[in-house]
Amino acid sequence: MTNHFHTIVIGAGSGGMTAAIGLAGLGKQVAFIEGNHVGGDCTNVGCVPSKTLIHLAKHFKPGMNPDEALQEVTRKRDALRDKETEEVRHLKNVTFIEGWAKFSAPKEIEVTLKAGGTQKLSAENIVISTGARPRMIEISGLPKERTLTNESLFDLRDMPKHLVVAGAGVIAMEMAFAFRKLGAKVTMYALDPRPLAVYIPEVSEALQPEIEKKGIVTHYGATATGFDEAAKTLTLKQGEKEIKIQDVDKVLVAVGRVRNLESLGLDQAQIKWDARTGVQVNSFGETNVKGVYAIGDVTPTSAFTHSANAQGRRVIQRIAFPFLPLAKKEPIFPNATFSDPEVANVGLTQKQIAEKYHPQLIKRIRVDFKDHTDRGYTDGVENGFIIADVIRLTGQILHVTIVGTNASEMISFFTLAISQKISLHKIYRLVYPYPTFSSGILKVADFFMRETLPNIRKELGAFLKYRFLKGN
């Protein structure tokens, strides 16, 4: 027997939850399939436990017990997971199926049920939101019980005395800072030449002294060659140099993520995908097969809960209101890392700017909180900035990166400014509470105006000359 639905949603992470709950709320019959925990990475092994841990680490004081912090993380995570699971089970119009899905045809799914057996389903629309998992690396000699990923990290009961973090990306950095504050000795190593290499190089320059100040030891351009269990020693190779890391308790592997796609049977359904970039989708999340959508980590453009949610919302609109106009482009996705200081950015990448604009058309404005804001002074900030790439003369903002205590909150101002095309000329006229880090925004506008107004003829000439010329 085949059950037919309006929509099948595969994967109950942030994107899938948004899509399933939204469509069910509009009266559509939804089959919702999950083999693991409801809530996906975000609730179970991502944002929720990691931000709980980061919050507890921030308020951690000498004399407190770090094990209790770890246990509080698990408690909060489990409470939210239970609540979400209960909600999903009782959603009107949702048939929740625990198991693993595989395409048998473009609009047909076979589920290997957790309880045993299989079930066949079909639907007019299918949403793939199976997410991603940590990429594993082999370190010869490293026992399994010393190896952690973000999937096992938040089940830790005892604080490791010495945590080695493999990787220098978002998860690696967030956890390195948090565990260090909770009292662990932390050593990081990565193949990357710098921390948070996904951002512009200025971010790494600002972050590295903060990493060192907190006592996190780092080795960049390094790989692990082996672990000696008897000596609890990890050996790294950094160019010609060999580095011994001693007394290692745990190794957190955070070297990237792999999309959960290979066992979905996408080829049987003729859905185009590849392991490197994910499922090919148009700006509405639709794959090459009409009626089959993909959102979240499995797509090329989204690696965050908030972007998965946004894609989920677009897919709801597309499926439920196919005749309603929907903006051609995806909304812009801001990005935040909860290191200390935080890092956030929004807008075009450096590559996109270089492809689209002549370099002479772009001005870079940099405001350092330490030198250019009184709040930076009162708070003793040493490293932190707002960098904005804008079009000269018009002050249209293309890209902003912020390193600072509240970068993840401050960035939304620029998401609004960029998406509503509000130029620095207008931002210059706003008043910002004193003394905040946001008053650095005024400085960005102020620096732009000081460069532009006295040289208005030159700026106009350059603008007219370069505006239709491309970069590269």
Added chain:
Amino acid sequence: MTNHFHTIVIGAGSGGMTAAIGLAGLGKQVAFIEGNHVGGDCTNVGCVPSKTLIHLAKHFKPGMNPDEALQEVTRKRDALRDKETEEVRHLKNVTFIEGWAKFSAPKEIEVTLKAGGTQKLSAENIVISTGARPRMIEISGLPKERTLTNESLFDLRDMPKHLVVAGAGVIAMEMAFAFRKLGAKVTMYALDPRPLAVYIPEVSEALQPEIEKKGIVTHYGATATGFDEAAKTLTLKQGEKEIKIQDVDKVLVAVGRVRNLESLGLDQAQIKWDARTGVQVNSFGETNVKGVYAIGDVTPTSAFTHSANAQGRRVIQRIAFPFLPLAKKEPIFPNATFSDPEVANVGLTQKQIAEKYHPQLIKRIRVDFKDHTDRGYTDGVENGFIIADVIRLTGQILHVTIVGTNASEMISFFTLAISQKISLHKIYRLVYPYPTFSSGILKVADFFMRETLPNIRKELGAFLKYRFLKGN
């Protein structure tokens, strides 16, 4: 001999500094008069020392020495003061005069010099930026050496064991939280019925449990009737009740501010003012006497460094570029209090909304961080919200108040949205980094859309019916 200048600026606080430095930078000859410290309240007895103290208090840990925090505040304050004083002394086109100014005629000033003697000055333009000072209250029996105001607070060398704060306004609340965190016992009393009564009542409701959680004792609707030095006991009267506060070391008086106007000789110059509302100015800061301006605390509309700066910038434009068009209205001034959690607001007051709009035209949206954002959950937030008053159907934002950890930073998003008339319909389409407090902004838009979209006919009807009707 009379010295003639393009502009005389009286008072070297934030507003005066902005005006003097700005005009001098444009090549105008400026006389800059200050009898006290350069930098005004902000640098010397306001934002800079208070935010330094708040920052140190936030990072204060058991075992640290609170006296060192106080001394660090003084050190940072003095360093900035010295730097600013040196800068002012060496500014091109600025004649810095140390003394006290008094109008002898509409465009004539007599300065009683600090060094002795007097000096007469005249100018085409005069800017009054003499600021304000703490309002004092008499407490019979309280010795002078136990009495503090924000002017003497930051010269404290030793942490008081028990600090009584008189007042429940912005300065009172900020300092109560900071001194409590630094380990002092803190008791607050105020005539006000609630803390931070300048904000909407929901702010006080959210703040009071946080005040209590931190162990600050409060007595509202209370006045002091006397101090017994032998017993170190302050007696309060709260209605019929008498309250004894024992072992009092210091009393911080923070019950409001008085404008520094009465000794300026404004009447000789026919400048209209009164003690209650300050100097009467139009939206460009000009008094009834052409060429005489007032900015900052002495005006009816500004009580903040950032608004004084904004007014200073407007006066520069008005004086230096009289023929350039300048927006008729003052920009909107956001407002922030650095309590814990912080409080910030922007937009119209409740009174202005009631005067301008029919109550049926307004929708109030409230998002609680605890219930409606995952960040509120991970961070264990109990009290904190975004409240927005918006026009129904259109989603145009009139007023926003935020109580939360980063309220002072988050508010600028709404300053931008209100001043650029960006409705909740547009804000709904933005993506916010997860998990941030700013994702509460999306919830505000979400709640509005959920109330509006399914009832669009009713909303349209109500909008059309009430939009031209006034309140009250």
